[in-house]
Amino acid sequence: xxxxxxxxxxxxxxxxxxxxxxxxxxxxxxxxxxxxxxxxxxxxxxxxxxxxxxxxxxxxxxxxxxxxxxxxxxxxxxxxxxxxxxxxxxxxxxxxxxxxxxxxxxxxxxxxxxxxxxxxxxxxxxxxxxxxxxxxxxxxxxxxxxxxxxxxxxxxxxxxxxxxxxxxxxxxxxxxxxxxxxxxxxxxxxxxxxxxxxxxxxxxxxxxxxxxxxxxxxxxxxxxxxxxxxxxxxxxxxxxxxxxxxxxxxxxxxxxxxxxxxxxxxxxxxxxxxxxxxxxxxxxxxxxxxxxx
RNA sequence: GGGAGUGUAGCGAAGUCUGGCUAAACGCGACGGACUGUAACUCCGUUCCUUCGGGUUCGUAGGUUCGAAUCCUACCGCUCCCA
Numbered sequence: 001x002x003x004x005x006x007x008x009x010x011x012x013x014x015x016x017x018x019x020x021x022x023x024x025x026x027x028x029x030x031x032x033x034x035x036x037x038x039x040x041x042x043x044x045x046x047x048x049x050x051x052x053x054x055x056x057x058x059x060x061x062x063x064x065x066x067x068x069x070x071x072x073x074x075x076x077x078x079x080x081x082x083x084x085x086x087x088x089x090x091x092x093x094x095x096x097x098x099x100x101x102x103x104x105x106x107x108x109x110x111x112x113x114x115x116x117x118x119x120x121x122x123x124x125x126x127x128x129x130x131x132x133x134x135x136x137x138x139x140x141x142x143x144x145x146x147x148x149x150x151x152x153x154x155x156x157x158x159x160x161x162x163x164x165x166x167x168x169x170x171x172x173x174x175x176x177x178x179x180x181x182x183x184x185x186x187x188x189x190x191x192x193x194x195x196x197x198x199x200x201x202x203x204x205x206x207x208x209x210x211x212x213x214x215x216x217x218x219x220x221x222x223x224x225x226x227x228x229x230x231x232x233x234x235x236x237x238x239x240x241x242x243x244x245x246x247x248x249x250x251x252x253x254x255x256x257x258x259x260x261x262x263x264x265x266x267x268x269x270x271x272x273x274x275x276x277x278x279x280x281x282x283x284x285x286x287x288x289x290x291x292x293x
Numbered sequence: 294g295g296g297a298g299u300g301u302a303g304c305g306a307a308g309u310c311u312g313g314c315u316a317a318a319c320g321c322g323a324c325g326g327a328c329u330g331u332a333a334c335u336c337c338g339u340u341c342c343u344u345c346g347g348g349u350u351c352g353u354a355g356g357u358u359c360g361a362a363u364c365c366u367a368c369c370g371c372u373c374c375c376a
Contacts, residue, residue, distance in 0.1 A: 011333075036333055046333080072330040102332045109329075116330075123331090150327070153336040162330090229333045253322085258333055264326060 009185030010259035019097035033098025045230030187278035
């Protein structure tokens with residue numbers, strides 16, 4: 001079975017550095033599992049590895065689409081499976097590094113994702129409607145599903161309606177199964193928060209605002225890329241509605257909350273995940289890989 | 294020294310005139326949680342203490358009252374204005 005190392009963890013926990021170190025040590029290549037680093041133009045705000053770092057170790061699933069494009073877990077799975085096969089065929093170790101727990105979970109899932117026939121037009125039509133109205137439709141279409149979804153969560157209700165309307169279809173092909181070593185990087189909460197706060201300042205100095213302006217011009221909050229933390233907080237500032245300090249504080253706040261959500265996700269949604277002490281993650285992971293490979 | 298205002302849970306802030314329905318709205322923060330096709334999304338819960346029976350609160354100390362964050366007195370702190 002194909003062996004796979006998965007490095008997860010909250011934002012600013014040091015996943016990229018750890019992945020590079022492990023890739024160098026164990027002849028690996030890195031696959032990013034990150035819902036925002038897939039965008040070409042989002043570099044600074046997504047804390048993407050630099051071009052220099054990419055010359056050290058080959059990276060995959062970074063810079064693969066334009067910032068106005070849509071992307072989904074299913075796209076990720078397809079491409080990640082391909083990248084893994086490619087890396088393995090060249091005799092190297094695939095290392096997944098990413099903060100998008102949902103992508104990681106889907107990649108590791110033994111069940112293939114169900115496919116639902118639906119299009120963007122349908123989704124935007126559903127979006128126009130009020131939540132109670134949507135729930136009524138879902139209730140009549142499929143009451144079991146209606147009871148299962150979070151009734152306050154419009155996004156999930158819309159998805160449930162699509163499933164109820166079109167039904168689920170078997171995935172076209174069976175996905176490969178992987179033999180995985182899954183780790184998560186853990187820091188004391190206050191240290192993680194400090195890392196997040198100071199990284200925001202570094203990003204600003206590196207030219208984050210130019211990128212944010214770029215995304216604002218491309219559609220701001222209306223496009224998927226415009227929902228990324230590190231950009232959306234600066235739209236009000238760029239429009240002249242808030243001060244820079246307020247925007248930075250907001251970004252730090254959002255990052256901290258995001259980190260919390262990631263931690264919750266990893267704790268409960270990724271079975272078998274081994275926590276690594278942030279300060280010792282390189283040594284700890286190297287030891288584990290050595291005894292596992 | 295004189296005048297005006299103010300002190301409420303981690304923070305901000307209602308409630309005070311018209312005492313009981315107030316362990317005290319709401320916002321923020323913090324913490325916990327959900328999440329199989331937007332996931333850096335979207336959504337939910339807890340937040341004085343508790344052995345879950347209760348207990349102790351609204352600057353402090355008294356007082357009025359069956360009953361006080363709310364009324365009265367004194368004191369303390371903070372802010373602003375005049376000196």
